[in-house]
Amino acid sequence: MRLDKFLVECGIGSRSEVKKIIDQREIKVNDIIVTSPKTNINEISDNVTYNDNKLEYKEFRYYILNKKAGYITAVEDPKEKTVMELLPSWVIKKDLAPVGRLDKDTEGLLLLTNDGKLNHKLLAPKSHVNKTYYVELQESISESDLKKLENGVDIGGYTTMPAQVEKIDNFKIYLTIKEGKFHQVKKMLEAVQNKVIYLKRVKFGKLELNSLELGEVKEVKLDEIV
Structure with a gap:
């Protein structure tokens, strides 16, 4: 070379x-x-x-970011702050792109890579990559509503796949989904007459936030992802 x-x-x-x-x-x-x-x-x-x-030469690079709220998931934007602005100087940004997206007001685990094939594979509908969110709710959630989320709910012309729900208390849950529809978690809770007031992704496939602080970045290896 x-x-x-x-x-x-x-x-x-x-x-x-x-x-x-x-x-x-x-x-x-x-x-x-x-x-x-x-x-x-x-x-x-x-x-x-x-x-x-x-x-050190690496053809492909993989990083996880604990995204802060207030940043959009994009490489660049003429008006909004993007997640790329959260990356420290030691991160090699050439051809780097987020895998999927987190809403502007959502925090948590975001994978970034220059591996286009992996990016496509992880986002393909048939891949069914588990994504786990910590969710805080405006209203107390009932056992029947938890069961509805587990079985799948209509979020406007689309019925979600069966989800995994772990109740922390009446106002907090962990929700694991396989899809990545626009505003899916928020719409799922709206479907059971509730509202998300705080949302953080804590797992994406095999990756977990663990002790990664808000705004911090860590380089990971391919075998930690798939």
């Missing part, structure tokens, strides 16, 4: 930007300063450093 392509793939900058960095003698390959962007390297075995910081 050419050195300039390697640096771009590592998120150091655009082709023109990494060329300037190379010209400024800030790149070393196996402890030797390299000044040509055309230099061929072995992206796996060669030791490439930028300002003496080792660069």
Whole structure:
């Protein structure tokens, strides 16, 4: 792989930007300063450093974010703050995109990756990836309403698949669904004459928030996802 392509793939900058960095003698390959962007390297075995910081090549990158409320799930938007603004500088943002979406006012686990095939696979309707939400409710929820949620409810021309519901108390539940319809959790609770006042996704497939703080990001491996 050419050195300039390697640096771009590592998120150091655009082709023109990494060329300037190379010209400024800030790149070393196996402890030797390299000044040509055309230099061929072995992206796996060669030791490439930028300002003496080792660069690690990964074709695909996977991060989980504990999303804050107030940010939309998008790569860019002319008016709204996006989840990309929550990512720290060490995250390689090149070609990175969210997997699915969380509403602007929803917090919790959001997976981001540059692996387009995985993104498509996880979002495909037939994949039936479990998504678990912690839900706080405006009204006390009855056992009959819990049973309705478990069996599936009409959310406006669509009946949801059977869900898993764990009651925490009369005003708090964990709700696990397989689909990802627009505003689905909110609409499901509206279908049983209730209202969501706080919503946080805590699990997505095999991934869990655990101790990840609000606004924090963690890199994960593919085998932690599927």
